Amino acid sequence: MSSDLFSPRIPDDVAKRRPLADRLRPTSLGEVTGQSHLTGEDGALRRMIASGTLGSMIFWGPPGTGKTTVARLLSGETGLAFEQISAIFSGVADLKKVFETARLRRMDGRQTLLFVDEIHRFNRAQQDSFLPVMEDGTVILVGATTENPSFELNAALLSRARVLTFRSHDEESLGELLNRAEQAEAKPLPLDEDARATLLRMADGDGRAVLTLAEEVWRAARAGEVFDTAGLTEIVQRRAPVYDKGQDGHYNLISALHKSVRGSDPDAALYYLARMFDAGEDPLYLGRRLVRMAIEDIGLADPQALVVCNAAKDAYDYLGSPEGELALANACVYLATAPKSNAVYTAFKSAMRAAKENGSLLPPKHILNAPTKLMKQEGYNEGYRYDHDEPDAFSGQNYFPEKMGRQTFYEPVERGFERDIKKRLDWWSKLRRERGEP
Structure with missing residues (x-):
């Protein structure tokens, strides 16, 4: 039986149809964009490699910032065997198999870098199972998470791993990715200057997203066609904001809204309220939080604040969306511009x-x-x-x-x-x- 059956060659035309983000995946740490604090010459990972030893790590950051890619490159630069599993698809039996393979490899003198994607999705018992193989050096664990490790990972696991924060891409690093894409495709992106800037904002700091959006633009463009912002918006139908109503994005935005109200900034408060509406947050949840702000931060400095917030909630119940959202916006601005007191709260x-x-x-x-x-x-x-x-x-x-x-x-x-x-x-x-x- 031919060995080609077990390691088939991918035809060139199929390889070219691989997603752009996959084709442009960096082949060295020096090619990684947007994470110079980690992968630059004086970055934390560069210093670890220079020391000749790696410790277990947790990569924490938004999607599309290069966590998986950097883990692969680390194994290559340090000569470690690379194993990858996902907490979404793996259970205890899968972990046991990976640990056993790593033990056998260790007996042959080679250590394993075990990359665990979405590590926060493992339960407490599954997270504890990593502790023995981390302590005896069987594996160097590199876990990736989009959620705050302080809340989602066991203290015992965190005490044995260093948390490295991956940052969202800024417009400069996203622009660099677009330049690489244009070089790889040997043609410019058919967007005018304003549309190009809009596309960068649509990516929301996600490197994978900006390349996916670029692919959509190239697919849609006819010969000689250049899109403006309106045309771009029509083509890509706008990428949804990065926001998980049960996780960090939810808590970050409600915290920003609350602190903007407390800080008497109606413009910032309206912005965060709009962000949460746009992301699909339950308006009645926002109504309840506004009531809480009226009680906690305005208090008896303006007793009408609570009345206004309850009335806004009733108005939303009566009108529904989208008309009722304006009532909540009114309440939000009222709270932000009201005199502030937490005297009853502290009392x-x-x-x-x-x-x-x-x-x-x-x-x-x-x-x-x-x-x-x-x-x-x-x-x-x-x-x-x-x-x-x-x-x-x-x-x-x-x-x-x-x-x-x-x-x-x-x-x-x-x-x-x-x-x-x-x-x-x-x-x-x-x-x-x-x-x-x-």
């Missing part, structure tokens, strides 16, 4: 802490009702002063448990409506002092 946390620390203290007896004769004999309700019968409708009595003494949790700020609240509290404090109350 509530302090009160909760005091409640837990002081146990089940009995309130002072003078504010307890005495519905029975025994309770009256015990002094319940004795000495209570009805505030509406007092001068200024204020008795100034102490309402805290006697063992605690009077506490101060709420400190209103000198902004918005809380400025008036502060004046009121200061007036009552003055009356207490004048009447000799604690």
Whole structure:
């Protein structure tokens, strides 16, 4: 039986039809673009190679930044055997086979670089299975993840591996990839200057995406045709934003929205709100988060903020999308431009802490009702002063448990409506002092 059956030659015409991103895959670390902090002359990976030893690593970064390619190149530059598995398609049995092969290879004097794509998708037990083979040197693990390793990977695994961050491509490195593509295809990309810049933005920092988009443009172009931005948008139908509603993209954008509101920047807040709408986020989730911001960051500096947010949520329920989204945008701008106070937020946390620390203290007896004769004999309700019968409708009595003494949790700020609240509290404090109350 011919050996060609087991290692068939790929015909030239088939090889040419390979995706552009595959054909332009770098063959050395020096050809890797956009990651000079790792692969440049003074980059972290270059220094590891120069030292003659590699440790286990976690490659963390967005899609299309070269994580898989760099892992392959590392094995080539260090003479390590390369094994690749994906956490999406592999289970415990697959891991055992890979580990056994690596052990046999180690006995022959060669170490294995094991590249695990989407490593965060392995469960805790599967992640723990890597620990023994990492510790005894059977494998050098290189895991790749698009998710924050701090949240997705076991502490034990992270303690044995160095996290290296891959950055999204900027316009310069994406432009370099397009230049390489044009050289490989021996023809320019049929786009005018503005459309070319638009294509770079559509790639959203993803090197693989920019090459895929370029291929779509070449396929669509007729002889001599050059597309403007409108034509480009029509051809590629715009690539969806990189956003996973359950993962990092979701939390990064909601954090940016919240902090923009807190920082009183309505333009930035609207931008992030629009980003999340555009990515398909549930509008009612955004409505709930706006309500949270009204409570936490505006508070009593503008009591209407909570009313406005609840009304916006009701308006969305009534109108639906897309009209109802404008109601949420109104609420977002209202919050960003409202006076800010977290005084009640911090006061509530302090009160909760005091409640837990002081146990089940009995309130002072003078504010307890005495519905029975025994309770009256015990002094319940004795000495209570009805505030509406007092001068200024204020008795100034102490309402805290006697063992605690009077506490101060709420400190209103000198902004918005809380400025008036502060004046009121200061007036009552003055009356207490004048009447000799604690």
